[in-house]
Amino acid sequence: MTTPVIRSSLVLSRIPIVTPDVPAFEKAFYQYQEQLERRLMWTFPKWYYFKKGTVAEREFSKAQKYPIPNHRNVWFPKGVPDLKHGRDRRFKQDIILPKKNNDVEVSTTTDDGGESAASELQNLDDIGRPIKANSRITIFDEKNDQTSLERKLPRTLYLLIKNNNNNEWTFPSFEVSNDQINKGLHNIAEEGLRNIGGDKINTWTVSNTPAALIKHNNGINEFLIKSHIIAGKFNPTNKNEYKWLTKEEIQDIVSDEYYSKINHLLSQ
Amino acid sequence: MYTSRAAIRVVSHVKPTQQVRYKRDKTGLNPQLERIVSQLSVMSAGRKQPRLLKLCNEDYVKHKTVMKAWSHYRKAKIQENEKLLQKQYESMKEAVSELQNLSPELFEIANEHQYGKRFPLELRVPTEYPPRQIWFYDYFPKQEAK
Amino acid sequence: MSSSVSRGIWSNFTNRSKSLAIKSAKLQKAVLSPDLPNGPVSLKALSSKRKYYSPIDLDKIYPLAYEILEKKSEKIYSKIEDLKKKGSENVEEINDLLVEAEINNPEVVYNSLYAANTIDLTQPVYRHYAKKQWESYNKMITMQRLETLSIIPDTLPTLEPEVDVHMKFPHNNVDTWVEPGSILSSNVTSKPPIFKITEFKESKNDLYTILIVNPDTPDVENNSYTTTLHWALKDVELSNNDSIIDIQKLDSNPQYSIVDYLPPTPEKNLGKQRFAVWIFRQDGKLNEETSKVENINNFQIREFVENNKLQAVGAHAWRSVWDLNVENVRKEYGLPAGRIFSRDSF
Numbered sequence: 001m002t003t004p005v006i007r008s009s010l011v012l013s014r015i016p017i018v019t020p021d022v023p024a025f026e027k028a029f030y031q032y033q034e035q036l037e038r039r040l041m042w043t044f045p046k047w048y049y050f051k052k053g054t055v056a057e058r059e060f061s062k063a064q065k066y067p068i069p070n071h072r073n074v075w076f077p078k079g080v081p082d083l084k085h086g087r088d089r090r091f092k093q094d095i096i097l098p099k100k101n102n103d104v105e106v107s108t109t110t111d112d113g114g115e116s117a118a119s120e121l122q123n124l125d126d127i128g129r130p131i132k133a134n135s136r137i138t139i140f141d142e143k144n145d146q147t148s149l150e151r152k153l154p155r156t157l158y159l160l161i162k163n164n165n166n167n168e169w170t171f172p173s174f175e176v177s178n179d180q181i182n183k184g185l186h187n188i189a190e191e192g193l194r195n196i197g198g199d200k201i202n203t204w205t206v207s208n209t210p211a212a213l214i215k216h217n218n219g220i221n222e223f224l225i226k227s228h229i230i231a232g233k234f235n236p237t238n239k240n241e242y243k244w245l246t247k248e249e250i251q252d253i254v255s256d257e258y259y260s261k262i263n264h265l266l267s268q
Numbered sequence: 269m270y271t272s273r274a275a276i277r278v279v280s281h282v283k284p285t286q287q288v289r290y291k292r293d294k295t296g297l298n299p300q301l302e303r304i305v306s307q308l309s310v311m312s313a314g315r316k317q318p319r320l321l322k323l324c325n326e327d328y329v330k331h332k333t334v335m336k337a338w339s340h341y342r343k344a345k346i347q348e349n350e351k352l353l354q355k356q357y358e359s360m361k362e363a364v365s366e367l368q369n370l371s372p373e374l375f376e377i378a379n380e381h382q383y384g385k386r387f388p389l390e391l392r393v394p395t396e397y398p399p400r401q402i403w404f405y406d407y408f409p410k411q412e413a414k
Numbered sequence: 415m416s417s418s419v420s421r422g423i424w425s426n427f428t429n430r431s432k433s434l435a436i437k438s439a440k441l442q443k444a445v446l447s448p449d450l451p452n453g454p455v456s457l458k459a460l461s462s463k464r465k466y467y468s469p470i471d472l473d474k475i476y477p478l479a480y481e482i483l484e485k486k487s488e489k490i491y492s493k494i495e496d497l498k499k500k501g502s503e504n505v506e507e508i509n510d511l512l513v514e515a516e517i518n519n520p521e522v523v524y525n526s527l528y529a530a531n532t533i534d535l536t537q538p539v540y541r542h543y544a545k546k547q548w549e550s551y552n553k554m555i556t557m558q559r560l561e562t563l564s565i566i567p568d569t570l571p572t573l574e575p576e577v578d579v580h581m582k583f584p585h586n587n588v589d590t591w592v593e594p595g596s597i598l599s600s601n602v603t604s605k606p607p608i609f610k611i612t613e614f615k616e617s618k619n620d621l622y623t624i625l626i627v628n629p630d631t632p633d634v635e636n637n638s639y640t641t642t643l644h645w646a647l648k649d650v651e652l653s654n655n656d657s658i659i660d661i662q663k664l665d666s667n668p669q670y671s672i673v674d675y676l677p678p679t680p681e682k683n684l685g686k687q688r689f690a691v692w693i694f695r696q697d698g699k700l701n702e703e704t705s706k707v708e709n710i711n712n713f714q715i716r717e718f719v720e721n722n723k724l725q726a727v728g729a730h731a732w733r734s735v736w737d738l739n740v741e742n743v744r745k746e747y748g749l750p751a752g753r754i755f756s757r758d759s760f
Contacts, residue, residue, distance in 0.1 A: 006370060016394045017402060025482065028475040029338055035470040042316040047306050079465035082319060089319045090467070133397040150402045154394075176374070184377030185367075202407045204388045208378045211356070213363035221370055223363055230390045232407030264355040324454035326444040327468050329524045330476045336518050337479030340486060 007222045009173040010189040011211065011265060012159040012203065014229050014244060018136050020154045038092035043085045063098035067091075146243040149233065155246045156267045159234055160253065161196070162241035169243070169253045171262075172196060173222060185210055189225045196240060201232035214261045224265065418446045419477040422484045423491055424519050433534035436521045445520050448473040456528070483518045490515040509538040509616060517542065535612065535654040545614040548578045556729065559595035565690045565731050568629045569641065569715050577728040579693055580610040584661070597686060598732050601739040604746065606645060606675035609659040611652055611693060611728065621696040622650045623724055624659070627715055628678065630687040632755070643713035644689065646672035648700045673707050677743050678734040683755040686733045694724035 022030075050057035067088040070081045079090060087093040140148035149157070160169045174192030176185070183191070186208045194201065210223035236242055243253070247266040251259050297305065323331060368375040390404075418425065425446075427435065436442040444455045454466045494511050502508065516522050516539035525533050526543035533540040553575055560566045566573060580591045585602040591610075592598065611622065626645040633640045647670045650659055664670060680687045692715070704721040707713065719726070740752060 006374070015391070017392065017398050019394045019396050025337075025341060025475075025478045028471070028478055029334070032334065032469070032471045032475045036321075039321060039469065040318055042313065042318070045306075045310045045316065048310045077464050084315045087318075089317070092318075092470075134400065136397060138398070138402065153398055153402070181371065181373050182377070184380075185374055186378075199409050200407050202388075202390065202409075204391070208380060208382060209360065210363040210367060210378060212359040213366050215366075221366065223367065228391065230388055231404040233405050264352055264359060321469070323469070324450075324466055325456035325524065325528050326441070326450060326454060327472065329445060329520050329527065330472055331469070332523060333483065333518065333520045334472070334475050334479040337482040340518075341482060 005220045006176040007173050007220055008176055008185040008189040008192070008210075009171045009214075009222050009224050010159075010193050011171055011224050011226045011262075012193065012229055012234075013227070013267075014149055014157040016156055017153040035092065041093065043087045043089075044093060044095050046085070059098040063096045065094065065096065146245060146249070149229070149244055151244065152246050157244040157246060158250060158266060159229070160243050160245055160250065161236070164240070168255060168258075170258065171224065184208055185223050186225050186227075190227070193234075196238065197234040197236055197242075201234060202230045203227045204230055211265055212262065214258070224262070226265070418443075419448060419480045420446050420484065422481075423488045424484050424521070429491075431534065431537055433525075433537060434516060434519065434522055434539070436524055437529075437532075441524070442521065445524055448477050480520065487515045487519065505616065512538045513542045515539075535657070538616070541614050541616075541654070544578075544612060548612070548614070552578055556594045559731055560690075560729055563595055563688055563731060563733075565629075565688055565729070568688075569627055569690045570692065570719065570726055571716075573726050573729055575728055576614070576695075577693060578610075578612040578614075579691065579728040579730045580612070581607045581691060581730045581732075583607050592730075592732055594731050596732055598734060599737050599739060600678060600680070600734060600743050601737075603689075603732070603734060604677045604739075604743045606661070606664075607691075608661070609691075609693075611657050611659070613652070613654060613657070616654065618653050619651050620653065621648075621699065622652055623648045623694040623696055623700065623722070624650060625692045625694070625715065625718070626689055627692070627713060628687055628689050630684075631711065632681065632684060640712045641715060642676075643673055643707060643710040643715075644678065645675045646707060648672050648705055649696065672705060673710055676710070677747060679740050679744050679749060679752060680734050680736045681753050681755055682736045682740075684736065686735045689732050689734060691730040691732075692726055693728040693730075694719065694722075695727045697723060697725075 046057070046060065050060055064086065066086055067083060068081055069083050070076070082089045136153055138148075138150050138153065140151040145151065151157070159172065161172050162169055172189075172193055174188055174195075176188055180188055186205045190203060190205060193203070204227065206226040206228070211226045212224045214222040214224070216222060234242060243249075245253065247263070247268060250266065251263070254262075364375070364378065367378060423430075424434075436445060438455075440452060440455045444450050444452065449472075450468060453463050454468075457463050457466060490511055494508055494515070497504075497508060497511070516537070519539075522539055522543075526540060526547075530544070530547065533544065535541055535544060556575065556579070557573070560573065582589070582591050583598070583602050584605050584607075592607075607626075609624065613620065624645070624647040625643065628642045628644055629639060631640045631642040647659070647664075650667075650670050652659070678687060678689055700722050705718075707718070718724075736752075744750070744752060
């Protein structure tokens with residue numbers, strides 16, 4: 001009687017670095033709801049936040065755009081203004097904060113990546129530098145470098161390596177020999193990863209328990225262990241090809257049979 | 269709604285802790301009372317509420333359509349998620365029961381309770397924009413550092 | 415911006431009824447555009463049209479929302495196609511799917527909200543909306559009046575209402591439906607009422623029996639009351655799009671009548687009299703023998719219902735009291751002079 005072959009594979013993922021992209025419908029809905037909420041909002045109680053006669057109050061009042069008040073000799077075809085506390089109660093109230101001297105417009109544009117690294121470095125020392133959000137799209141996205149960990153920031157990436165024997169892309173998979181059995185599946189997978197990818201990698205195994213089982217036709221039972229990469233880099237020692245891919249990219253690259261068995265483990 | 273008179277009634281018996289000579293202003297309230305009145309007025313709806321939002325029939329139907337579409341969208345998303353979780357649970361269960369048949373030893377280790385298991389501190393919560401250094405590459409295992 | 419948001423199944427009327435669209439072209443354009451190209455068409459006054467502001471950003475979200483719901487509807491329609499191809503005989507299942515496919519169509523929603531009187535009840539989705547509307551008010555008020563006036567159980571034991579019964583009298587062209595239980599003058603009730611019976615299931619040529627009974631006729635000899643039959647109709651043919659019983663219909667179908675209309679002529683000093691209208695759905699045509707009524711003054715309604723195997727599906731009621739006009743009504747119908755009741759006569 002031959003003992004069945006057991007393999008332990010590692011589903012190594014890089015969790016998202018930035019929040020997920022908001023779909024167009026959700027974005028439009030949130031915008032609509034925000035506008036409704038602003039329309040139904042109570043008038044901003046200026047007198048509570050700004051003491052009468054102070055500089056702050058004067059600056060705030062100066063920054064506001066006051067609507068046109070009602071006047072008995074004026075005809076308002078689009079409805080008579082209904083002002084209370086400086087707000088036309090028919091509409092939302094726009095509260096404009098007065099600009100301070102050291103205030104600079106916060107730029108959240110993501111497409112502006114043209115600034116050179118040198119000038120950015122210079123700026124870093126300046127405390128009063130304008131706040132500028134980093135781009136959600138990195139240079140690795142533009143180069144489509146699939147071996148980089150710094151791509152597809154809003155998505156979860158998974159490590160896939162190319163099997164040298166049959167040129168198929170799979171998760172890194174390691175055989176469980178009889179003398180290793182006392183280590184457990186998760187340790188075998190983690191150690192195997194360090195054998196092929198160097199030990200300068202920090203991972204966190206979610207659980208000792210396998211997440212799924214793939215039964216291959218040739219009698220191999222492949223158990224999948226989930227793990228997250230936290231720091232470091234997968235650096236293949238034997239020039240193995242590897243890629244960090246999202247769910248859709250995995251679907252394109254692996255065989256359909258393999259994908260049907262792992263697709264529920266991958267996050268969108 | 270709180271009126272200024274009600275506020276006076278509330279606080280009339282409260283004696284100020286410090287004797288200060290106040291100048292009476294136009295409203296006839298001293299600054300202490302005035303502050304209380306303005307604080308209470310923040311919580312009251314008086315003169316701060318907007319006009320009622322009245323939609324014409326067409327816009328009301330459109331609004332209803334939007335809300336219906338949103339509820340369908342959310343429902344589909346939640347159901348999809350639940351289905352996925354169910355699938356993940358089943359695949360886990362299948363894997364573990366199969367492991368028990370194949371190798372009881374590995375099964376034992378897989379089911380050991382992991383005392384003190386925590387999320388590592390280094391795991392990052394996703395933010396709206398990436399940090400300046402997106403990934404930390406220069407990692408060394410602890411044993412080597414010794 | 416003013417192009418139509420609909421590009422799919424909801425603007426395709428090859429297999430769908432035209433009644434699922436809004437009739438007025440201007441209104442339809444307003445509902446199917448992201449914004450309001452001609453302003454708020456439904457507002458009548460020019461000043462309120464000018465004053466109107468749409469909610470901000472509704473024009474951006476609405477086309478997306480419409481698309482989501484339309485795609486869902488398309489899926490349901492293809493499901494219906496599959497069922498029909500399989501030769502499914504389950505009409506109810508298909509009707510439920512048809513409701514589900516159209517229930518969120520803005521045009522349908524508009525029609526059932528603002529054109530409830532002219533909706534096409536042959537469409538399952540409109541019947542669904544009409545039923546919801548009925549259950550939210552008319553059904554409850556009818557049952558409440560029947561119970562508080564003790565029409566249940568004085569005439570029939572109970573009622574499981576299935577149809578919406580509207581009733582009015584052809585009196586001075588007052589075109590309002592009578593609220594159940596209201597007190598009407600004898601002048602109003604001197605001509606037979608007009609009924610509108612709304613079915614919420616698919617109905618093609620169903621037959622109905624209608625009885626109007628007064629359970630408060632005094633029976634001095636026995637110191638009690640008897641039930642008088644005021645009107646009886648049988649085999650009245652109705653369907654979803656033809657639900658009104660009026661004089662025209664009765665004139666062209668004299669076979670409907672079992673007992674001709676006897677107007678309420680309450681006796682003086684007898685208080686308010688209840689007039690219960692009962693609507694029954696028939697399994698088939700009524701038997702000539704069993705449906706005959708010999709004595710309308712001592713009418714046994716429970717017996718009649720049992721003998722004819724009738725199923726009560728709806729009811730209505732009004733009350734009458736003696737007034738100055740009773741004498742005229744008696745003269746008009748050639749009825750004997752009324753009696754005057756007083757405490758001394760007992």
